Amino acid sequence: MTAGHSKGKTKYYMYYQCTKERGRSHRGETVHDKIEKVLYCLSFSEGQVTKITRYAKDELSKSTNYKTVMLKSKQEEFMEIAGKIEKLEGKMINDEIEASTYKVWFSKLNGQKAVVENEIISLKMDNKSKFDRLEEAIPLLTNLKNLYISTALEGQQMLLKKVFEVGIKYDGTIFRTPIINPALVDNYLRMKEKGLLLVEQPDAFLTNSYSCTA
Numbered sequence: 221m222t223a224g225h226s227k228g229k230t231k232y233y234m235y236y237q238c239t240k241e242r243g244r245s246h247r248g249e250t251v252h253d254k255i256e257k258v259l260y261c262l263s264f265s266e267g268q269v270t271k272i273t274r275y276a277k278d279e280l281s282k283s284t285n286y287k288t289v290m291l292k293s294k295q296e297e298f299m300e301i302a303g304k305i306e307k308l309e310g311k312m313i314n315d316e317i318e319a320s321t322y323k324v325w326f327s328k329l330n331g332q333k334a335v336v337e338n339e340i341i342s343l344k345m346d347n348k349s350k351f352d353r354l355e356e357a358i359p360l361l362t363n364l365k366n367l368y369i370s371t372a373l374e375g376q377q378m379l380l381k382k383v384f385e386v387g388i389k390y391d392g393t394i395f396r397t398p399i400i401n402p403a404l405v406d407n408y409l410r411m412k413e414k415g416l417l418l419v420e421q422p423d424a425f426l427t428n429s430y431s432c433t434a
Contacts, residue, residue, distance in 0.1 A: 251390055254416060255380075258395055260365035261411035262383065262404050272403075273358050280351065291343040294336055301333045394418055400426075 264272065308329065312322040360367050364383070368376055380388065383404060384397045395417045400408050405426045408419055419426065 256365045256368065258416045259368050261414060262407045263364045264361040266362060269358055269362055276354055287343050294340050294343060298336045298340060301329055301336060305329050396420060
């Protein structure tokens with residue numbers, strides 16, 4: 221669908237024009253109201269948010285532990301390269317190597333040192349801020365409707381792309397999508413009877429393949 225505006229007696233009204241059926245359009249207010257209802261019904265429960273938060277923190281902790289090991293390894297690598305540079309400079313001072321040879325190896329080692337130094341800086345980034353952002357962001361999933369309404373157009377588009385990964389269509393009665401974000405399968409199955417959304421995959425396939433947050 222493509223968005224447009226039509227002029228009424230006192231103001232302009234938004235509508236969505238179907239790109240496949242010429243002349244078929246849907247009132248913008250109706251489409252917006254229904255997509256907001258869909259998002260509200262797909263929202264995570266408090267229990268689901270607790271489960272997701274616990275899992276996310278566990279995975280972040282694993283990542284933090286991995287980064288600690290990697291940091292130690294990179295620091296050792298940095299010291300090894302620094303030692304090689306020091307030895308190289310000693311040989312140059314003692315006339316054990318030619319100036320041209322020194323320049324080649326110094327450039328090579330110094331480049332390696334810079335790369336490792338940048339990796340160390342990246343690994344030292346404070347993970348506490350990630351945990352803080354995680355705790356702030358995940359509770360917003362309990363009301364996807366409010367999250368959608370409170371964000372700008374770009375944010376709304378990103379949210380819809382995350383929920384409906386390959387797009388969504390409206391036929392004038394119900395929204396349809398080939399597949400839904402795997403984390404939302406359980407919520408979709410619970411709200412299916414409301415007649416707001418149809419995922420064009422068998423329920424058994426969705427349950428066996430993606431169900432994970434019940």
